[in-house]
Amino acid sequence: MSRGEGVTGGTVRLGWALVRHEARLMASLVLWLARRTHGTGGGMAFGYARGEAAMMSGFAFVCVVETVAMSALLADRPTLHAVVLFLDVYTVVLVVALYAASAVRPHVVTADGLRVRRAVHVDLRIPRERIASVRRELRMTHTKADGELNLAVGSQTTVTVELTEPVAHRSFLGRTRDVRVVRLHADDADGLVRALTAARQGPTGHAVP
Numbered sequence: 001m002s003r004g005e006g007v008t009g010g011t012v013r014l015g016w017a018l019v020r021h022e023a024r025l026m027a028s029l030v031l032w033l034a035r036r037t038h039g040t041g042g043g044m045a046f047g048y049a050r051g052e053a054a055m056m057s058g059f060a061f062v063c064v065v066e067t068v069a070m071s072a073l074l075a076d077r078p079t080l081h082a083v084v085l086f087l088d089v090y091t092v093v094l095v096v097a098l099y100a101a102s103a104v105r106p107h108v109v110t111a112d113g114l115r116v117r118r119a120v121h122v123d124l125r126i127p128r129e130r131i132a133s134v135r136r137e138l139r140m141t142h143t144k145a146d147g148e149l150n151l152a153v154g155s156q157t158t159v160t161v162e163l164t165e166p167v168a169h170r171s172f173l174g175r176t177r178d179v180r181v182v183r184l185h186a187d188d189a190d191g192l193v194r195a196l197t198a199a200r201q202g203p204t205g206h207a208v209p
Contacts, residue, residue: 017173024120025097032100039117043110046192048118048185049102051154055190056099063092103155107186110197114161116184118151121172126182132164136189149179158189161196 031038037045045054067088074081101119108115113128139161149169150157166178186192 004078013174021120021172022094025094026205027103028101028104028120029097031104037104037106039115040106040108042117043108044195045108046186046188046195047106048101048187049099049106050154050187051156051185052102053099055154056095058090060095063088063095067092079173107184107192109192114196116151116161116182118184122149122151122169123206124149124167124169124179124182126161126167127164129159130163130165130167131196134193136193136203137183139183142183147178147180149182149183151184153185157183157185159184159192 028038064126064188067085072086074084098116098119105117105119105123107117111128113131114126116122116124136158139150139157139160140154141156142152142157144150147166161181161182161184163180167178168176169179170176
């Protein structure tokens with residue numbers, strides 16, 4: 001494969017990734033408006049969107065103010081005004097959809113393990129038998145390290161999951177890497193830890209090997 005073909009292929013993959021991303025955002029917005037969630041059947045859902053609600057609301061408000069201001073400035077240039085108005089309105093919709101994606105795609109605890117999510121960007125399934133430990137741990141700073149996945153909300157994570165063996169995490173752009181430690185945020189971190197610990201217990205209350 002020539003260098004040009006490689007660049008073209010990468011550009012096409014990136015384009016399709018962006019299309020899938022926005023399609024999932026719009027689907028999440030529909031679910032949010034319908035007051036439904038995605039992929040929570042048969043499990044216990046634990047949200048994480050509360051920690052970013054204020055920030056996303058503020059961002060959406062700024063976008064609305066900018067839309068109104070640009071409409072006033074471009075009132076005598078109808079063509080440019082129509083283009084800018086469309087882009088501004090679409091930006092507001094995307095901001096709301098980003099929050100909606102976090103709200104309708106919570107973490108899910110089942111008897112089989114843990115499904116860790118972050119909006120439409122991350123969807124990682126951790127089998128129960130690979131979970132070595134889970135604990136409530138508040139962290140405000142995170143340093144990138146091999147084998148670690150940090151999914152902070154509002155710059156913090158509240159739950160740390162350590163694994164007996166790695167699981168494969170596929171990034172937004174399709175890159176895959178193995179992770180052995182997952183840090184995530186949950187609005188009810190204690191509840192998630194209790195639920196995940198209970199899911200790892202046998203009927204007599206002893207941990208299942």
